[in-house]
Amino acid sequence: GDSVTQTEGQVALSEEDFLTIHCNYSASGYPALFWYVQYPGEGPQFLFRASRDKEKGSSRGFEATYDKGTTSFHLRKASVQESDSAVYYCALGETPGGNYKPTFGKGTSLVVHP
Amino acid sequence: EAAVTQSPRSKVAVTGGKVTLSCHQTNNHDYMYWYRQDTGHGLRLIHYSYVADSTEKGDIPDGYKASRPSQENFSLILELASLSQTAVYFCASSAGIYNNQAPLFGEGTRLSVL
Numbered sequence: 272g273d274s275v276t277q278t279e280g281q282v283a284l285s286e287e288d289f290l291t292i293h294c295n296y297s298a299s300g301y302p303a304l305f306w307y308v309q310y311p312g313e314g315p316q317f318l319f320r321a322s323r324d325k326e327k328g329s330s331r332g333f334e335a336t337y338d339k340g341t342t343s344f345h346l347r348k349a350s351v352q353e354s355d356s357a358v359y360y361c362a363l364g365e366t367p368g369g370n371y372k373p374t375f376g377k378g379t380s381l382v383v384h385p
Numbered sequence: 386e387a388a389v390t391q392s393p394r395s396k397v398a399v400t401g402g403k404v405t406l407s408c409h410q411t412n413n414h415d416y417m418y419w420y421r422q423d424t425g426h427g428l429r430l431i432h433y434s435y436v437a438d439s440t441e442k443g444d445i446p447d448g449y450k451a452s453r454p455s456q457e458n459f460s461l462i463l464e465l466a467s468l469s470q471t472a473v474y475f476c477a478s479s480a481g482i483y484n485n486q487a488p489l490f491g492e493g494t495r496l497s498v499l
Contacts, residue, residue, distance in 0.1 A: 314490035314491050315428070320487055364487070371486075373418070373488050374444075
């Protein structure tokens, strides 16, 4: 079945560091790809999407480029802030059998130290 | 404003008891989903629905039932709650395949089974 594999566990950075969270997917079709962010006590919030090869999605300084060749959608930010501390989820949306069924990764916890 | 509202926000249940979690959306979305969140497992799909009066099994449906009496409402039912069902549950809605819509999440329900 469809699956998403992202950087496991926790990523700890200092303010102004460069962030990369890896996301690779496995899907039979041509899925849409998403990034979400979740703050403590809240539901996941949609960050941005990409729907075709080489398309770049971006929001709030975060960005990722859809790469069908390497089946990847890595999240990057040039300079993180303490307020970026949260859990980040990579997800894919596909339609096996015609029904829209989003699949999420296990999440990556980002901790940014001042 | 688009919204997904879950109730209750938290619940303590006894083992073997019946639990019903409710979700209401005002987005006119066809698709609704129930996800379970556990540390180390991320978001896993339990049940989903793409039309009223019909539900589909997700990736981890065992021990759960779902009900979609109207487009706006989607319930998750634990007929015989077990300790292993202690988790945070999220409801989400989506327009589905149109424009590769990303799911919109509610705030979550924290369920503790004792």
